Amino acid sequence: MLQRSGRMLGFALGMTGAAALVAGVSSAAMAEFQPQKPIEFVVMAGKGGGADKAVRFLQSIMAKENLASVPVIPVNKGGGSGAEALVYMKGKTGDDHTIMFTLNSFYTTPLRQPELGVDITTFTPVMRMAEDTFCLWVNVESGIDNIDGFVKAAKAKGKDWIMAGTGKASEDNLLTDYLNTAYGLEMKYVPYKGGGAVAKELAGKNADSTVNNPSEQEPFFKVGDASNKTKPIACFTPEPIYEGVPTFKDQGKDFVYFMQRSVVGAPGMSAEAAAYYQDLFTRVFNAKDWQAYRVKQKLQGDPLSGDALMAYWKKENEVHRGMLKEMGEIK
Amino acid sequence: MMEIISLLGHGFVVALQPLNLVLIIVGCAFGLFIGAMPGLGSVNGVAILLPLTFLVPPDGAIIFLCAIYYGAMYGGAISSIMLGIPGASTAVATTFDGRPLAKQGLADKALTAAAVASFVGGSISVVLFTFFAPPLAHIALTFGSQETFALMLLAFATFVGLGGDDIAKTIFSICIGLVLAAVGLDIITGRPRLIFGDISGFMHGINFLVLAIGIYGIGEMLWTVEENAKAGGKSMLSEAVITVDRIKNNVIELMGTWKTMLMGSLLGYFVGILPAAGATPGSLMAYGFAKQMSKHPETFGKGNIEGVVAPETANNAASTGSMLPMMTLGIPGSPTTAILLGGMVIWGLEPGPRLFTSNPDFVWGLIASLYVANLFALILNILFIPAFIWVLKMPFTILAPIILTLCLVGGYAPTQDMHDVWLMLIFGLVGYLMRKLDYPVAPAVLAIVLGPLTEPALRQSLLISGGDPMTFFYRPYSGPIMVIALILLLLPALPPLYRMVTGSGKKKASDSA
Numbered sequence: 145m146l147q148r149s150g151r152m153l154g155f156a157l158g159m160t161g162a163a164a165l166v167a168g169v170s171s172a173a174m175a176e177f178q179p180q181k182p183i184e185f186v187v188m189a190g191k192g193g194g195a196d197k198a199v200r201f202l203q204s205i206m207a208k209e210n211l212a213s214v215p216v217i218p219v220n221k222g223g224g225s226g227a228e229a230l231v232y233m234k235g236k237t238g239d240d241h242t243i244m245f246t247l248n249s250f251y252t253t254p255l256r257q258p259e260l261g262v263d264i265t266t267f268t269p270v271m272r273m274a275e276d277t278f279c280l281w282v283n284v285e286s287g288i289d290n291i292d293g294f295v296k297a298a299k300a301k302g303k304d305w306i307m308a309g310t311g312k313a314s315e316d317n318l319l320t321d322y323l324n325t326a327y328g329l330e331m332k333y334v335p336y337k338g339g340g341a342v343a344k345e346l347a348g349k350n351a352d353s354t355v356n357n358p359s360e361q362e363p364f365f366k367v368g369d370a371s372n373k374t375k376p377i378a379c380f381t382p383e384p385i386y387e388g389v390p391t392f393k394d395q396g397k398d399f400v401y402f403m404q405r406s407v408v409g410a411p412g413m414s415a416e417a418a419a420y421y422q423d424l425f426t427r428v429f430n431a432k433d434w435q436a437y438r439v440k441q442k443l444q445g446d447p448l449s450g451d452a453l454m455a456y457w458k459k460e461n462e463v464h465r466g467m468l469k470e471m472g473e474i475k
Numbered sequence: 476m477m478e479i480i481s482l483l484g485h486g487f488v489v490a491l492q493p494l495n496l497v498l499i500i501v502g503c504a505f506g507l508f509i510g511a512m513p514g515l516g517s518v519n520g521v522a523i524l525l526p527l528t529f530l531v532p533p534d535g536a537i538i539f540l541c542a543i544y545y546g547a548m549y550g551g552a553i554s555s556i557m558l559g560i561p562g563a564s565t566a567v568a569t570t571f572d573g574r575p576l577a578k579q580g581l582a583d584k585a586l587t588a589a590a591v592a593s594f595v596g597g598s599i600s601v602v603l604f605t606f607f608a609p610p611l612a613h614i615a616l617t618f619g620s621q622e623t624f625a626l627m628l629l630a631f632a633t634f635v636g637l638g639g640d641d642i643a644k645t646i647f648s649i650c651i652g653l654v655l656a657a658v659g660l661d662i663i664t665g666r667p668r669l670i671f672g673d674i675s676g677f678m679h680g681i682n683f684l685v686l687a688i689g690i691y692g693i694g695e696m697l698w699t700v701e702e703n704a705k706a707g708g709k710s711m712l713s714e715a716v717i718t719v720d721r722i723k724n725n726v727i728e729l730m731g732t733w734k735t736m737l738m739g740s741l742l743g744y745f746v747g748i749l750p751a752a753g754a755t756p757g758s759l760m761a762y763g764f765a766k767q768m769s770k771h772p773e774t775f776g777k778g779n780i781e782g783v784v785a786p787e788t789a790n791n792a793a794s795t796g797s798m799l800p801m802m803t804l805g806i807p808g809s810p811t812t813a814i815l816l817g818g819m820v821i822w823g824l825e826p827g828p829r830l831f832t833s834n835p836d837f838v839w840g841l842i843a844s845l846y847v848a849n850l851f852a853l854i855l856n857i858l859f860i861p862a863f864i865w866v867l868k869m870p871f872t873i874l875a876p877i878i879l880t881l882c883l884v885g886g887y888a889p890t891q892d893m894h895d896v897w898l899m900l901i902f903g904l905v906g907y908l909m910r911k912l913d914y915p916v917a918p919a920v921l922a923i924v925l926g927p928l929t930e931p932a933l934r935q936s937l938l939i940s941g942g943d944p945m946t947f948f949y950r951p952y953s954g955p956i957m958v959i960a961l962i963l964l965l966l967p968a969l970p971p972l973y974r975m976v977t978g979s980g981k982k983k984a985s986d987s988a
Contacts, residue, residue, distance in 0.1 A: 191522060197816075197817035200522075204821050223678030223680065224670075225666075227667060231675045256665075256666075336931075340807065343806070347804075348619065350617075350619035350620070363825075363827025371827060436823075
């Protein structure tokens with residue numbers, strides 16, 4: 145009780161400060177909507193995964209900086225590559241107290257499973273918090289130094305070249321298919337349960353390559369340390385993120401791929417509530433902890449909200465539709 | 476060696492700071508409680524309290540969460556023994572003999588055994604952790620899906636005899652468990668399966684707890700209601716007494732189980748360090764091995780104290796073991812350590828191979844706190860035994876609604892979905908009927924716990940080898956494990972085969988077996 149009232153006091157102080165700072169649209173909207181009960185923060189993945197960690201980190205920022213007047217409670221709905229979470233959100237249509245943290249399965253799962261009847265354009269855009277990056281990684285003992293060496297080695301091994309990734313038709317699978325097509329390879333894609341397990345398979349030489357996010361593979365990448373077991377060969381980013389490691393663009397392949405890390409509101413959420421969450425996550429985005437986290441995890445992507453975020457979804461949805469078609473996952 | 480001892484000494488300075496000491500004690504007590512409540516378990520406890528931990532410095536935060544994890548390992552045995560409902564998947568094997576002991580009026584003996592065994596398992600594994608973390612981390616790194624599958628097969632093999640003499644019924648029960656384990660997302664194809672059209676509740680699969688609480692909790696209750704009616708409403712859930720003398724005698728008796736304790740600790744620790752395995756397979760395998768090694772395997776499942784000691788040493792040892800891949804490789808060894816890993820990121824630490832060198836204070840403070848947490852969990856547990864016994868003395872008519880409420884909450888809590896509660900009630904009925912018809916239920920529970928670990932490992936291995944099953948035998952670690960597993964699997968089949976070959980002269984012997 146004591147803590148609760150302390151939190152309320154902190155919130156009131158924060159509100160005064162925030163109102164002074166961002167006077168205008170947001171403070172006016174906030175006056176109209178205040179959450180009346182705990183906010184449910186749905187995670188499209190199981191406990192302990194990358195998305196779950198990010199949500200719990202966001203939750204800790206909101207609590208630490210007293211940004212929300214009510215508790216924010218993460219709820220894991222990881223079943224069916226996010227299908228469970230999407231169906232759950234659809235069932236929450238019109239709810240002002242349910243938000244969700246999404247990945248690219250936000251596009252791919254409804255595309256692959258039209259029977260779910262989920263239309264992502266009905267969801268309420270809140271805020272894109274970041275875009276996660278991808279690189280191609282190999283074991284340091286493989287002797288591969290650049291993309292040419294990689295292509296040569298992978299060609300020599302043919303179908304015995306193991307690319308470890310996280311699940312069929314996931315981001316990793318899309319990238320593997322892209323590499324196979326772009327360089328005429330026949331790498332075999334083997335799905336594992338999460339990015340951490342995938343990173344470990346490469347470090348333990350049970351796989352030949354991965355297309356992990358930097359945050360997933362970096363525990364095994366530090367030159368000069370005993371832990372330096374894997375290294376990046378090239379990244380799927382517009383600009384290089386590691387010194388001396390080119391992008392695929394530099395290599396003449398016009399291909400860039402990101403994983404969105406966005407906050408989405410339930411379909412049919414009231415405009416006042418949407419404005420409240422947009423303001424809330426703007427402040428979370430600007431918090432120094434989130435900024436530090438973005439740098440450390442090599443996250444990119446400017447904040448996007450409202451119509452701009454919706455336009456981004458529509459664009460990305462079409463990109464993924466094309467990729468899934470090429471894979472033969474959908475017609 | 477001296478360096479490790481001096482680092483550990485420094486760790487104790489961190490762990491014994493007043494704030495950290497308080498956090499250890501509060502964490503242990505809280506862990507004991509959530510471990511004992513069916514359905515809560517350490518995963519939920521740690522996840523719920525994670526955001527609160529930024530109030531204290533990182534070493535205090537992880538010490539607090541680890542104390543909860545540790546306490547929950549102790550607590551899981553309590554509901555297994557008293558109510559016959561495993562509080563967490565790690566405590567399933569404790570139910571097999573702990574519950575029969577309680578029914579014989581020996582609940583105090585089982586509870587003491589669980590507490591002491593947990594302490595021994597925890598202590599041995601922390602010592603192993605202190606001195607052999609880096610080389611073991613290297614072994615864990617080279618473990619691939621082939622090794623995981625071999626290990627899971629070994630776990631199944633140790634359990635062949637578990638369901639009693641009727642092998643056909645045991646296999647039937649295992650198959651039911653495997654089918655239930657297949658419900659939900661197929662990670663290899665990325666598509667949901669066995670979801671009965673599109674019932675969204677099935678998309679997250681069937682939680683082990685839903686089956687275990689249904690079969691053991693609800694099923695057991697129906698069973699007791701029937702007994703109660705037969706006994707004219709006089710039967711009690713368990714007879715129980717406790718005196719200081721009895722505790723003393725129990726501890727003395729436990730000295731005789733040192734071999735089982737040592738086996739459980741080592742097995743639990745080594746299974747625990749393997750990424751993705753966690754404490755549950757370790758405790759189940761320890762039970763299976765204890766039974767295989769015993770001179771009187773037929774007394775297992777009927778209240779053999781070694782059947783409590785083996786899984787309880789193993790699950791505590793494994794919970795320490797599963798912190799090894801978390802701290803040295805940055806990958807979780809169990810669902811709970813996955814959350815702890817997330818916590819470390821929140822506190823600004825970088826889990827992974829460099830943690831030992833970049834944050835020695837944190838690492839050694841944590842290791843030292845495990846020694847301290849172990850001691851306090853033991854003391855708290857022993858102190859609480861009289862209270863548990865007092866609960867057992869309540870008449871069944873009062874206890875039954877309380878247990879039912881606990882079961883319902885336990886079914887709802889992990890996923891917060893009413894779907895799981897209905898499912899649990901159905902499993903309760905099925906469990907009751909299976910018991911009436913003399914089908915063993917333990918193999919089904921074993922299969923639903925191990926199935927989700929076994930299946931992906933098998934399919935990943937075969938995908939890598941291009942469908943060649945010999946891949947399991949060619950590798951240095953998986954080869955020997957596979958051979959042992961196959962021998963254990965075939966062992967029970969050998970005597971009947973031998974008799975079939977040599978004719979019916981020995982038929983009598985097989986009848987009495």
